[in-house]
Amino acid sequence: MNEDRISGNWKQFKGKVKEKWGQLTDDDLDVAEGKRDQLVGRIQERYGYGKDQAEKELKDWEDSNKYHW
Known part of the structure; x- marks a missing residue:
């Protein structure tokens, strides 16, 4: 997958993530x-979830x- 496609997919994905969280x-x-692990960490931080709960969601x-991913 080339760099432009990754970037484009992330922009689309980012909008969907913001709809959910x-x-x-x-x-x-x-x-x-x-980076999935970074996203899990940010969900934990913003919502006060434990790692397992953030991973499951x-x-x-x-x-x-x-x-x-």
């Missing part, structure tokens, strides 16, 4: 920038939206 800021998503969301 509205408390995440653009800065949070810029830090995550396609993200996995459930990925599965229901057919997103995979």
Whole structure:
């Protein structure tokens, strides 16, 4: 996959993430920038979740939206 396609996919993905987790800021998503573990950490931080809960929510969301890293 080339760099332009990754960048384009991340922009689309980022919008969907913000729909689900509205408390995440653009800065949070810029830090995550396609890194799943970083996104889990930001979800934990903003929502006060434990790692297991954040992982489960993200996995459930990925599965229901057919997103995979």
